[in-house]
Amino acid sequence: MVKKIADFLEKVQLKMGVFFLSLFFFVIVLQMFVRYIGVSLIWTEEVSTYSFIWAVFMGASVMIHRRGHFRFSLVYEKLTGKKKRFLEMLIDFILLIFSLAILYYGIIATANFWNYNWYSLTDFKMGYMFISIPIMGLSMFVYGLDHLVDNYKELRRGE
Structure with missing residues (x-):
């Protein structure tokens, strides 16, 4: 269940990221073009x-x-079996706490501004x-929860 939500969320976020990066690129090109012809658009910045x-x-x-994007590779590469899974679960747990902090303070910042x-x-x-x-x-929390569930299942299987 969490995996399906995480995969769907990733697709949506990738599309949003591409849209906003494309918008960024388009606006920067527009800004360069209008400055070249001597016009200034203040909203482009x-x-x-x-x-x-x-x-x-x-x-x-x-x-x-x-x-594999967030990993202590020096320690991770030296570990095997259950120790490696415990390290992955520890990292996932730390990322869960971090994502909850971002969610909480992000809500406060959004409300304030x-x-x-x-x-x-x-x-x-x-x-x-x-x-x-x-x-x-919120999305980081969903992704971290997905990883934590996967690592827990693999740990129980003995991998």
């Missing part, structure tokens, strides 16, 4: 910054789901940018 933030946060949480307006596009609220933080924390 904010849109590019916030779209890049969204892309990075979506990509960072997906990297939690990809096995929700009604602030963008400088150049005053109809947009800063909450649209800050909500990426709790989304990242």
Whole structure:
């Protein structure tokens, strides 16, 4: 059950990451073009910054789901069997706690800054940018839980 949710969430986040990275690239190219012809669009800086933030946060949480990205390789490579599984479970548990902290403080930051307006596009609220933080924390939690369940099953099987 957790695996299906995590896999679906990864697909959604990858699409969101690609969208925001594409938006970032498009806005930067647009900004260079209009400056070349002597026009200034003040909103491009904010849109590019916030779209890049969204892309990075979506990509960072997906990297939690990809096995082997966060690992103490010096220690990990020297361990075998159950000791290796215990280390993986310890890392997964630490990442779970970290992701809960990101989720909690991300919700607080989003609530605090929700009604602030963008400088150049005053109809947009800063909450649209800050909500990426709790989304990242929640998805990291789901991915960490998926890994913890997998490692526990493998540990019980004796692998």
